[in-house]
Amino acid sequence: MAATPPRSLTELFFGFLSIGARSFGGVLPWAHRVMVEERRWLEPADFAETIGLCQFLPGPNVGNASIVLGKRWFGVKGALVAFLGLMALPFCWVLALGILYADFVDVPLVKAIVTGVGAAGAGLFIGTAIKLGRTLVRQPVALVLVAACFIAVAIARVSLVYVMPIGLALALFAARKQWL
Amino acid sequence: MALILLEIALYFGLLSLLAFGGMPAVMPEMQRIVVEVKGWTGPVEFVQLFAVAQAAPGPNVLIASLIGYRAAGFAGALVATAAVCAPAALISYWVSDVWDRFKESAWRKAIQKAIAPIVVALVLSGGYVIATPGGTPDWRLWLIAAISAAGVLATRLNPLWMIGVGAATGAILLS
Numbered sequence: 476m477a478a479t480p481p482r483s484l485t486e487l488f489f490g491f492l493s494i495g496a497r498s499f500g501g502v503l504p505w506a507h508r509v510m511v512e513e514r515r516w517l518e519p520a521d522f523a524e525t526i527g528l529c530q531f532l533p534g535p536n537v538g539n540a541s542i543v544l545g546k547r548w549f550g551v552k553g554a555l556v557a558f559l560g561l562m563a564l565p566f567c568w569v570l571a572l573g574i575l576y577a578d579f580v581d582v583p584l585v586k587a588i589v590t591g592v593g594a595a596g597a598g599l600f601i602g603t604a605i606k607l608g609r610t611l612v613r614q615p616v617a618l619v620l621v622a623a624c625f626i627a628v629a630i631a632r633v634s635l636v637y638v639m640p641i642g643l644a645l646a647l648f649a650a651r652k653q654w655l
Numbered sequence: 656m657a658l659i660l661l662e663i664a665l666y667f668g669l670l671s672l673l674a675f676g677g678m679p680a681v682m683p684e685m686q687r688i689v690v691e692v693k694g695w696t697g698p699v700e701f702v703q704l705f706a707v708a709q710a711a712p713g714p715n716v717l718i719a720s721l722i723g724y725r726a727a728g729f730a731g732a733l734v735a736t737a738a739v740c741a742p743a744a745l746i747s748y749w750v751s752d753v754w755d756r757f758k759e760s761a762w763r764k765a766i767q768k769a770i771a772p773i774v775v776a777l778v779l780s781g782g783y784v785i786a787t788p789g790g791t792p793d794w795r796l797w798l799i800a801a802i803s804a805a806g807v808l809a810t811r812l813n814p815l816w817m818i819g820v821g822a823a824t825g826a827i828l829l830s
Binding site: 495496497498499502503504505508524526527528529530532533534535536537538539542543546547554558561562564565566568569570572573576580583584586587588589590591592593594595596597598599600601602603604605606607608610611617618620621622623624625628629635636639642643646647649650651655 | 671672673674677678681703704705706707708709710711712713714715716717720721724729732736739740742743744746747748750751752754755764765766767768769770771772773774775776777778779780781782783784785786787795796797799800801802803804805806807808814815817818820821822823824825826828829830
């Protein structure tokens, strides 16, 4: 079955609302689930390409994706509607949770649960990265780039101000040489 | 009050423009500004707000909402959230057009291929950094992260299950 874009602003709004409402531990897996698997607005390759563009841009990835996709489907109105749909519930949630947490900050069990949830969210990121990276497995140059970038950012904690332009320049060079 | 709102807008707007690869990339800079330069939160409180933003649904820019709230109440939360999103949103809005126009260009295809490994590395780094707070490995956090990564890869379960398992495992291992 081919993917079909949302037919109305209402559908767009509620789609992004459902991404925001359920996106515990990271939005990316939920964006994939709602737009590719549940509502079939996008083909998987199209989704990966859009997320790829948005991760290259500064700012929140899925927030940017809501702008890009909303605009592609409905122009300025679509961009605003998708973005507000995505952010509305999480904004209220996080403030409520922050106010609540301030009251229970000294309870060790609460702290342990919050930390566990954070680590599980990190695991969702890692799983998603591996899913996105599956297509790169047969490309040794791409794997070297992934490893180098990971070591620079995650282990050596080099600022992205340096890693991004250098990594991208090397990757572009490799792509032009048909190594990727 | 107006001054602090202006400061929030400027600093978080700057972070928005620096956030290549998303929010995890600018957490060190955000910590520096919020804790060391402006003193809007203490160092420990900053880490707690980060954890709460992680635990809540939604994009992890929402840590900006929490810091804004702590610095200047509800108006601060609104301003910080808008500031951390708006510059990036405007760039996305403009760039996506250019991006579509060059659909068949060899350069666009090269850029797309070039971005893929960088994106994979940055998402992976985000996960690693969150699961390794302060850069000190803790096998309990890594175990929880590994379980939820395996869940994403091996099953089509709702990711909320992985979060639930993380909460339960955290309650047992970390308290």
